[in-house]
Amino acid sequence: GQSLEQPSEVTAVEGAIVQINCTYQTSGFYGLSWYQQHDGGAPTFLSYNALDGLEETGRFSSFLSRSDSYGYLLLQELQMKDSASYFCARGGGYQKVTFGTGTKLQVIP
Amino acid sequence: EAGVVQSPRYKIIEKKQPVAFWCNPISGHNTLYWYLQNLGQGPELLIRYENEEAVDDSQLPKDRFSAERLKGVDSTLKIQPAELGDSAVYLCASSLGRWREADNEQFFGPGTRLTVL
Numbered sequence: 001g002q003s004l005e006q007p008s009e010v011t012a013v014e015g016a017i018v019q020i021n022c023t024y025q026t027s028g029f030y031g032l033s034w035y036q037q038h039d040g041g042a043p044t045f046l047s048y049n050a051l052d053g054l055e056e057t058g059r060f061s062s063f064l065s066r067s068d069s070y071g072y073l074l075l076q077e078l079q080m081k082d083s084a085s086y087f088c089a090r091g092g093g094y095q096k097v098t099f100g101t102g103t104k105l106q107v108i109p
Numbered sequence: 110e111a112g113v114v115q116s117p118r119y120k121i122i123e124k125k126q127p128v129a130f131w132c133n134p135i136s137g138h139n140t141l142y143w144y145l146q147n148l149g150q151g152p153e154l155l156i157r158y159e160n161e162e163a164v165d166d167s168q169l170p171k172d173r174f175s176a177e178r179l180k181g182v183d184s185t186l187k188i189q190p191a192e193l194g195d196s197a198v199y200l201c202a203s204s205l206g207r208w209r210e211a212d213n214e215q216f217f218g219p220g221t222r223l224t225v226l
Binding site for chain 2: 092
């Protein structure tokens with residue numbers, strides 16, 4: 001199938017670093033996107049990895065390894081406002097779009 | 110520039126009643142998506158349009174769900190008749206278009222929260 005698995009919940013301390021993993025089980029080339037969703041809000045785009053390696057955008061970085069069918073989102077210098085759900089997603093363009101199961105991040109003081 | 114617009118924001122109906130949701134994507138975006146999102150889960154694609162063509166409707170329950178995007182701009186998603194299990198948030202999103210390199214970024218509307226009693 002095209003499932004994307006993520007840990008359901010992660011808790012981290014304000015100011016720390018947290019990594020949210022995403023593993024998938026389909027073959028073929030797919031880029032990997034990451035979205036943030038606050039409770040009651042709409043998903044908002046964070047980053048996209050078209051190729052293997054690390055992409056950095058401010059405090060957020062995203063990594064993709066297509067050979068390992070694995071990616072992660074790295075959040076540095078955590079702030080309370082980072083408490084939200086984070087989703088990885090594959091597809092777009094000519095490829096089928098599938099979202100991951102989602103990770104609820106709780107940042108504690 | 111206006112983002113993706115959806116209406117209504119909230120809808121409460123009784124089971125077996127019909128319901129319709131409307132979405133206006135960002136101007137110039139050729140791709141439009143309808144998703145269903147249950148609490149604590151990721152968005153699940155219902156249908157994807159490229160202009161007025163439905164290019165992926167494999168997960169749309171066609172016995173009760175229908176959608177249209179007649180002029181390739183705004184879109185309507187309908188459920189008839191609604192069932193208790195249809196209670197969820199219905200999200201609309203748009204992106205530039207599948208032939209565009211930046212098509213990976215989707216812009217989401219605020220969603221419609223449907224409650225079926």
